[in-house]
Amino acid sequence: NPGDKQHTISTIVKVVSGIDEKSLVNISNLYKLIVRDVCLSSSIEVAEAAKLLENIQRDVNIALMNEIWSCLTRLDISTDEVLRVASTKWNFIKFHPGLVGGHCIAVDPYYLIEKAQEKGIVLPLVKQARVTNESIIFSLYRRILQILQFPNEGKRVLIKGLSFKPNVTDLRNSKVPALKILLEEVGVLVDVYDPLVSREQAKEAFNIDLSRIEEVSSVDYNLVVSPYDLSITTNP
Template identity: 40%
Template sequence: MYKDIVSGKERVAVVGLGYVGLPLALEFAKKVDVIGVDVNEGHVAKLWQGVDPNGELGADSFTGRKISFTTNPAELKGAKFIIIAVPTPVDKYNKPDLKPLLSATKSVGKYLKKGDYVVYESTVYPGCTEEECVPLLEHTSGLKCGADFKVGYSPERINPGDLEHSLQNTVKIVSGCDEESLEQIALVYELVVSAGVHRAPAMKVAEAAKIIENTQRDVNIALMNELSILFNRMNINTYDVLSAAGTKWNFMKFSPGLVGGHCIGVDPYYLVHKAAELKYHTQMVASGRFVNDSMGGYIAKQTVKRLLAGDKAGSYKDNARGSESNNKNGKSTVNNSPLTGINSAINSGNKKGTTLENMRVLVMGVTYKENVSDIRNSKVSDIVNELVSYNIDVDIIDPKADAHEVLEEYNIRIQKEPIGLYHAVIVAVSHKEYVGLSADDFNKLLLPGGLLVDVRGIYRSLSKEFRYWSL
């Protein structure tokens, strides 16, 4: 099979041309004939024009590639090695949503032939490929896995916006339904991955390896976020602590922040789901998800607290004393939350009767991470929605995000430029366009005495220039 692909006798197909599938398809197209399949007609039209709908790849990435693009799954009849790279999100209850994966599997199954290979790259819980996908392929095609066609799993390791760790220089995990398929799949991927491949002994092992890569990061970031909440109560800057602790050779360098996107903020839920099926409660993984999912609301509440307190915002202990006094007077209207530390005394520093109705806040950045246009599962929306719930007037800007997509996904309008002056500026995403901003830049955005909220701690040098807070 590998020899037939290299010789041009057979073709490779990639189903799903998003952040994962498109770079993979174009890389293969340097060496072999490729069919790219996607359900989005608008995206396919752009691809024929040499335009990446995801905004990641330039026109030169399409030049000289042996590839065709289509929305017609019947074209899969012309391929021998089929890679499925579609999204695997969670639903509103944080349960795995396998609909895109199973839909793609059904489409592939309709045109599956004897001798074909089907390799999955989508992130799933261990066992999903064999328990969900293979039976559907067999049912739809009328063929038998192993005897008539082969299946493998090779998890994607694409990191959007990362130019250093590419498909080519990142080791690829490969696995197959038997020894023959493992070897053939490894040979095919070695065509495009110069760093080499790691042959996993089973598909479940490869699935588990992928899901713990992101779960490990999620849990470690959750620890940093929890420490940030604690250090805030101690009136200590978390990034100063991490800078000091990082001088030891074996200290793992993670930092607090918002955890969104289609990987780290989603994949652990797949592991939690599978654990629940096995009657096991993943305490650490689930707790980490709770902490990270809460950070958007926490940042917004801390912003509100400081807006109300003005220059009287002090340490957690100072505000806690104010909260006790406020409770005795029966004037509190905000619910107590052990995570935020605001308690019912969010107005404790509000000595001059400041209200929120006339407050204006600018949020800078709405994508799920820096230097990408991807807004999927962005936790910045949690900050915005929490602020709006306090009747604060919120403006949002982002040099990367598509305004139409943001409106459609989150019902949030973003604008091209800031308008007027603001009581607070929240730099939620550290895009390269924001990293070099100076005190003069923020003076043009903030009212006198305005608050700078630095989520990622990139403006610590300005902490004495403004009222300042960071995680």
Template identity: 40%
Template structure:
């Protein structure tokens, strides 16, 4: 009898979390006792800090290492510069924060959590991974297991990290040290999905190492662990998670462009389609961040190295990268509808960050939106209460505005719907704007009828 896909996946999940590698366990005997282990987290960012604190709260001896002495000093002074956990949990921890790499030699497990961005050519940039591996190699002790958590394309742990450690330490992989891969699944600013609440994928170079890592992570993750059959499987799974999201959003973004040409409201079309039981609910919008725009290009790079150039992945990226231009076009059409000449218009953009309630603009598509509006000579100012004005001005090359300063603007683009913007009385705001203002609601979060009654020309994707 054929099984439905969902049933098949449920069995696969059960195999991974509960029963996977039963034959390996016979080799590894039983899960080892890791309670007395020392864990060193290399890289104290939004991934490394929650990881270090989670293990610390389970009673492990934790070393938190970072190359930035200023960041280490903040942690030592009971401050959380990542703003992911808060100062109190840092103060309550017993973590040994240090910028001294010799502390790595104390560790039984070294967890590497460094950034993996793209370079100027949109190719994977592994400089941070290589540098971290070199540092670990110089100071690692024998019998240590080194785990990479950073997002990479399949093969990096075994083909890049392991050889660097072998060369720098003089140890042999599989005999004197081990490697594993356990991808991070955290989303900055998302308090609804903590480390403890997301199933942790674990993988390793040997059956015994796999069981050790499963026992280690399972002690800190309430949702349990999934034993991947190989390191490369785990690496591919991580990038697939965000490739899927990127492609689904790209579909909705392309649908938004189609609806704009057809004179249809995209949200109304999605609402109607969502009445079918197997419809997946995604919405159009700007796609920024450290994961969704990046991970597809990591997977595509790994695929091309293996001899296959994917098409759908690149096409999805092309659609999503076009959206700032589409939002600019929607805005210009709104100006035209009310008789405002775009080159004479002043526009207030609410939100600079790549997602709500996060103060990070490094990968925000709002910057591309400002540039696209600039092609129409629209004069833009950006307001973001969770990002410093100087940071916005330097990165975007545009004027900034404070929340509450709405005079002399001809319209608003709600680009990043921070909670602070939800409390605005847009009817009163309209009184400060020039006549016949436009309101472009990128994520479609505002009350359309309320905005319309306030006198705006309303648009959404």
């Protein structure tokens, strides 16, 4: 789990399976050389379905938070404070709103959706979570424009973060470039700051020039946006 100092290679339980008993034993013994514990699954299908479920569960819960964020912002209620208060309850599962990218959560649900469709099975909740999380970028875009107020031309916005999640260099399925394009199409001047991502990587992947700003000074911008939790900070 890149960027996670607690759940490292050696501490994460490794799910293993195989095409037969011999391969299961061999792969299990191999992983035991580098991880503390392995979980044996009876078939490759079970192992794959478990991985899909893990990521789909997060996708669905983030979709719920994104939907709530969209609602609460229109009601002028702080989502952060609502989450803080709700988290005092023992049975509350804490997820945060945010743009969903990466190579797992934003991808795995489609594997199960396609397999289910082959068998004539409908997964409406899984599908809707994908729709919600793919479209949240437009809700964030509209919220930014609402705060900037018309006219948009010449207004400056700083997006803090280019990778698909905090504290990693992975750019796969990052939604930030699309947000940048949407804002620039209506005349907003957009800079992106991410000290972990190399200039070359950003330029090659998205034609984004990270060298424009060496240090962040939020006073130079009308708004500072965090794509990871959909937070927006304003300047006078």
